[in-house]
Amino acid sequence: MKVLRFHDLKEEDYLRLDFVGTFDPQVALESxxxxxxxxxxxxxxxxxxxxxxGKRRRKYSHTAIWTALEEERGDRSMSIGLYRTKWPALDMTLRLYFPPLPSELDVTIEVKPLSVFTEAERCHRFVEMVRDWASRYPVSYASAHSVADDQLAGAPNFGRDMQTAIRDGFDKVYEVFWLNVFGPKLVEAVGRERVLSTPAWRVEELPNGAVLVVTWPTAAGFASDEARLAQARAHAHLRPDLDFDTVLRTLRERSATLAPVEPRFHPDVASLLSRVVDSVAIHERQRKIAELNVWQPPEPEEWLPANAALPSDVADPERARAHYRYLAEHLVALLHTKVPSVFKATPESLTDVDYQFWHEEFPRVFEREKLDALAVPAMGAYLGEVLVRHLGGQWIPRQKLEEVQVCVGERVWLPFVRAWRAMRTCQSLLDFSLTQLYRVAERHRS
Incomplete structure (x- = not known):
């Protein structure tokens, strides 16, 4: 049974609920x-x-749930996953902890994309669900919000070190999200009257003393100026030590950071930069697009006019060309598991190679000697092979790799020099990409 693998899908904003409640371990689990x-x-x-x-996937049913829980039961805990086979995507985890640990019912729900929660009625049902759960399984704090904005807010640590954050939890109102459930202890710390008078779209006292606060009718509308005003009013009300104007300004800055930016990347490397952007954290993505929109890669210098080409200085040119093919196979061996397209040696596979080296931060992670001795020759030979296969290029072998050329039209290109420059730093993998050199060579082949 194939499910939508949430984190393998296109990165975009989504709704996340964090809910840690308590349950009675003396009662039969099914009940x-x-x-x-x-x-x-x-x-x-x-x-x-x-x-x-659980141990395996089953179609959703209560029987499947009890079976999965039994499969995953340990001495102190158990957990199961709940997913969807069709859009929208869902990643839901239910974890239970048993004595001698505190008895907890820990639920995480992620629904992608956030736009699913544009409709007020669907959001209302979501709120009712959390309300009923919080009434039945008391919480100290629960929240649901845009993941991108959640990250900008600094959740869940809010500037604290990890140890302090784990120890103290949500011990005061660090942030007010779209949906919040403040447990009785936190309500008393803030002041019950103050919490119940919070200026928000919905405020409701629950039977166990917790208070539900929802700032705006829809989760997807959190970044609108009206929703930010509501969020700022609620936060400043619950934290009178905070300045309303400062809170509102911070929220508006977060909205501006998340506002969509139209990509206008340099056409020679647009395919590569799109991959780079997709790998950036959601809350940083629009800022990264704006940064890359104004960035221009240097014009390739790894070429000579064809009439200035260095003549071959090897005794057996065909043997040298076979050696370049052999070096290119080293790159295939290195990357084929994570970059299947590397077998094809196409212009598109050059982009995949560029991205993989950048994504895995090869220049930072691996020893310089090994990079220059193994990765650079393989990378340069692979680039040369793509120029030969797709642009009709001709190898001009030389004894020194840095002098080896590939003749395409009225220019000869130096693929090993390009590879050496690319592999200096993570940034140079973008500045001197294989992708860009190929595109420029393509334009000048006739």
């Missing part, structure tokens, strides 16, 4: 959890899981 799944089934509008995963 204790049945209300949880009944509420999920009633309220998961358009994103209901259809797969349960």
């Amino acid at each position: 204790e959890l049945k209300p949880f799944f009944q509420v999920l089934e009633e309220c998961a509008d358009g994103w209901m899981p259809d797969v349960v995963e």
Whole structure:
């Protein structure tokens, strides 16, 4: 049964719920959890899981849930995953902890894309689900919000070191998100009257003393100026030590950071830069697009006019060309698992190679001697082979690799020099990409 692998899909903003409640370990597990799944089934509008995963995957049903939980039960904990086989994507995890650990029901829900929660009615059902869970399984704090904005806010540590954050948890109102459940202890610390008078779209006291606060009707609308005003009012109200104007300015800056930026990348490297952007954290992506829109790679200098080409100085040119093919195979051997296209030796595979070296930070991670002795020759030979195969290039062998040329039209190119320059730093992999050199050679082949 194939599910949508949430984190393998296109990176875009999504809604995340973090919920850590308590349950009664003395009650039979099926009885204790049945209300949880009944509420999920009633309220998961358009994103209901259809797969349960324990030791193996099964079609969603209560029987499948109990079986999966039993499969995953350990001495102190158990966890199962719930997913979808069709859009929108869902990554949901239910974890249970048992004595001698504190009895906890830990739920994480991620639904992609965030735009699923544009409709007010769907958001209302989501809020009702969290409300019912928080009423049945008391929480100290729970929240649901855009992941991108959540990251900009510094959650979950909010500037604290990890040890302090784990120890203290959400011990004061560090941030107000789209949906919040403040547990009784936090409510008393802030002041129950103050919490219940929070200026927000919905404020409700729950039977166990927790308070539900929802700042805006829709989760997807969190970045609008009206929603930011509501968020700032709620936060400044719950934290009177904060300045409202400062809070609002910070929220507006976050909205500006997340505002969509149209990519206008240099055409020779647009395919590569698109890959780079896709690998950047969601909350930094628009800023990265704006940065790369104004960045221009240097014009390739690794060429000579054809009439200035260095003549071959090897005794057996064919043997030298076979050696270049052999070196190119080294690159295939190095990258084929993560870059299957490397077998094809196409212009597109050059981009995949550029990206993989950049993504894995080869110049930073690996020893310089090994890079120059192994990776650079393989990279240069591979580039040369693509010039030969796709642009009708001709190898001009030389004893020194840095002098080896590939003649394409009225220019001869120096693929090993290009590879050497590219592999200096992570940034130079973009500045001196194989992709760009190929595109420029393509334009000058006739």
